[in-house]
Amino acid sequence: MAATVAADDLWSSCTTSCGNISIPYPFGVEPGCYRDGFNLTCDRSYQPPKLFLGDGATEVTDIFVSSSTVRIRSGYMNISDDLVVLPSGAGGGDQLANGTAWGAGLSPGGPFILAEERNELAVVACNMQVLLLGANGGGIVSACSALCPPQLNNNGSSTPEQRVGCCQATVPLGYASYPVQVRKLNGAATRTNIFYVAERGVNYTISTATAEDAPPPALPAVLEWVIGGATSTCPVDAPAPECRSSQSYCQNSTAEGHRGYICRCKAGYDGNPYITDGCQDIDECLYPEFYHCYGECKNIPGGYQCNCPAGYTGSASARNGCKDIDECAHPDVYQCYGECRNLPGTFECRCPFGTHGNAKKKGGCISVKKSYTALGVGLGVGVGSALLLLLRKARKMKEKFFRQNHGLLLQQLVSQKADIAERKIITLEELEKATNNFNKTHEVGFGGHGTVYKGILGPNVVAVKKSKIIIQKEIDDFINEVAILSQINHRNVEAPWVFLSHHLHTKGASKLSWDDRLRIALEVARALAYLHSAASIPIFHRDIKSSNTLLNDSLTAKVSDFGASRYISLNRTEVTASIQGTMGYVDPAYYYTGKLTDKSDVFSFGVLLIELLTRKKPSIFTCNDGSVVAQFHSLLIQGNLVRIIDPQVTGEDDGRVQEVAELAARCTRLKRQERPTMRQVEMELESLQAHNAEVWKCNQHHIMGQCVTTGAGFFTEETSRQFSMEEEILLSARYPR
Known part of the structure; x- marks a missing residue:
């Protein structure tokens, strides 16, 4: 524990970036700031400064602690004409070798190797085959042949094609370096031929037309690292000392070319497992689309909860998976003993006409006629007081909804000069009449916040959007749309037509x-x-x-x-x-x-x-x-x-x-x-x-x-x-x- 605290304290005074590249532990520049084998060099003679592995042979462009990978710049290698001729191999042709191996100046003992399945061999040549061999020259790891088929002339004869050929092949096994063999095929043309080991999935253009004047640029390649030697594995009954975060764990390396282990953050956490408290909880609710939460999201340590809003049921992890509950179909469950009206996410329950009282209580609706059998004057005063209270309550509710639904903004929009169209607030009754009570035959489409209906409002054909979920965010978005549309006057903006x-x-x-x-x-x-x-x-x-x-x-x-x-x-x-x-x-x-x-x-x-x-x-x-x-x-x-x-x-x-x-x-x-x-x-x-x-x-x-x-x-x-x-x-x- 003392060693861990000392390392964390020391790291606070170490160089944490070089140019625009962050330097996370276990990497470091100054002595004492890095784990053995993870030292870096920041060369400030460049503008901006450049970062290199070890003593400065291999340039680093990215470090990804969460995946234990490093992106480097991988230069090309020439396939020259003065290669040593070796005996013919299986498949024919002269087998050539340049006496060197592809590598990024990495130590055979680790901790870095070429990331398996993340890189490819890319050859730009004419009638050449390049082979990458395994450790100590044993076995072919990857190979591809760049061919230039002959071109037929008008007289029927053939001449060598002058266009350069190219090929790509995945490198499935990771080593620190690869011995290289080259074979000439069909009489290779005398020209500049090159090959790379580069990251898969990256688009690049390689041209040899001007290679002698302007050499092709370096391409990205991906290295991975492992901790420990060839026989090292994760401790069985104890945490790995390198995995310092409380939310991290040790994972044995799956690389074929190198044994050892790495540290990972637990599921639901992200960050640097090599430092104390480096793995931080991911707030999945900030990325609802990615984590498939289309309802109400609640972040919890190491995960999240996703539920349908109140009044809805179904699967909140599926788009449109939350369906409105028809509370009126289950009056006993939702305790409505009067007239029930289903609303999006809720319901309305009231006593039938001619009665009054509490419709959510069995027997709670009392006939108005029967209630008159009580003391007349007292009842009259009581009813009058109740009506006054109801009127005050209704006024307060109206004021509340006016503020909640941005009534002041709507009033300002209506009061502005009507230079676009007559801005006015239309009642719900008018909209229901215009859309035949929002009949399905009037539906013309579905927006992000509700259903769009075609309506007839006087002499005008209009589009009416009805919100599908009555929550504050939907109200805010709807008012935002109203405000923006009220400012727009363009012939190609908004109309109730077909999508x-x-x-x-x-x-x-x-x-x-x-x-x-x-x-x-x-x-x-x-x-x-x-x-x-x-x-x-x-x-x-x-x-x-x-x-x-x-x-x-x-x-x-x-x-x-x-x-x-x-x-x-x-x-x-x-x-x-x-x-x-x-x-x-x-x-x-x-x-x-x-x-x-x-x-x-x-x-x-x-x-x-x-x-x-x-x-x-x-x-x-x-x-x-x-x-x-x-x-x-x-x-x-x-x-x-x-x-x-x-x-x-x-x-x-x-x-x-x-x-x-x-x-x-x-x-x-x-x-x-x-x-x-x-x-x-x-x-x-x-x-x-x-x-x-x-x-x-x-x-x-x-x-x-x-x-x-x-x-x-x-x-x-x-x-x-x-x-x-x-x-x-x-x-x-x-x-x-």
Whole structure:
């Protein structure tokens, strides 16, 4: 215990960061600040400073204590022409070896090894096979062959293909280094050939066309660490001394190439298990979508409780799983012995006409006529006093609900100059009459906070939204939507029409032509550009999607559902906000940082563009291809969009589909600064509308002398990794839903 306290006290005076990289224990820079084998070097000659393992041979870019991994920069290795020729191996060809091994300057005794199944061998060469061997040169761990098939000439003869070849193969076993063997296949071309060991799932572009002038950059690779030697395991009847947090535990390493153990935080906790109190309770209620809680969430140490609100029953872990209880169907259980009226989440119980008293008590409703048999004068005074008390109580209740339902704000909105439409407060009786008592035949859709009905109010057709859950948060969101809509005056904002999603996701051919879809995209872009930069106070919508885009009979588009929208001050560009929106459309940067900007709406609009092009729902996820957005980016880079574009659009393509696809890709880039503004999007779509379709004929693009590899993320060849591995695991876990 004394040693543990001393280590924690010492750590408080140690270097905790280098450049923009945090340095958590067991790592450290100064002597005494790190566990044996976990020393780092912070080289401040760079701007910003760079962090290196040990004495400075391997650059570190990320440290993830919770997963016991480190991300490093892995350089390429040349496959030179002066390699030593060895006897032919099985399979033919000259077997070559460069006399070295791939490694990151790691010690064979640990604690670091290449993370198993997290990295791949990537070869960029022409007719070359590269093999990674196991420890001490025993057995093939990974191998792949980069081929350049011959190209037929016009006269029928063949010549070697001048394009570079590439291949990738997973590295399943983790070692500190790997002896390398190389084989020439089919007479390898004399050129610069290289290979990497790099992290799987990372998009990168490798080019050898200018390798001699500008060597290819280093790529990320992932190392994992273990504690103890080859025979070390977790203590059986005692806690591991390295696992200092009270909410941590010891776990034996599963790596094939190295034995030992690591420390982990217990389920429901996250942080650093190697320091006292390092594992902190996760507040699952802050991430209800991720933990599937759609009711009332209560955080508890190491977990959470999720229940349906009072008056509802069912499964709170399923979307729309909480169903309203019809208390009137069980009068004895809910003690209603009068006239019962079911309400969302509650019920109303009162004595029938001609009686009075307590309807929740058996025999509690007394006939008014019988009650007159008592002393007349006394009864008259009593009834008068009771009526006076009831009137006072009703007035107080009215004042309470007026404040609770933001009556002052509604009064201010009504009192403003009616320059948009006549603002007025409409009674419930009028709304019930307009919607035929909220009849199901009047339903036109479902918003995030309730059901939308078509209503006839005098000469006007109106949209009426009825809340599905009467809780304060729903009331606040509803009033927020009313306030925002009262400030908006744009022809492409709000209307009681049919949802765009109904047109896109019906069976068979869609009613929407390519021209219709492009025009709808422009109208939505105009509405968002207006909200961002032309409204009196800038507004971020936060829930752009096809089911919030309405179409009338002439297919004119309107943006609807402002329940999640937020005002933002004119002098600010972002606001911190709780995560709202629909998965598949939500900006990942907003989801993980809570920072809402105008570029969050741009991302959602880009997803809508992809949906218009493909007729695929953004929430669709497959194990092989990932999300629809990920598939779209990958196929766009490969020049193979025809695999995902709606055949109806392909058949009507007038040359503008490629331009719109590239615009959608820019809108859905992970880095916000690389996305256009909605005003720029609007101008580009207007330009596409204005020009003759022949001007927008797409050119065929051929990538010569390049190897383009793609992973499961949203990256293009110009972008780099932005999120940590833990964040990307969460990202990939969320998008299938």
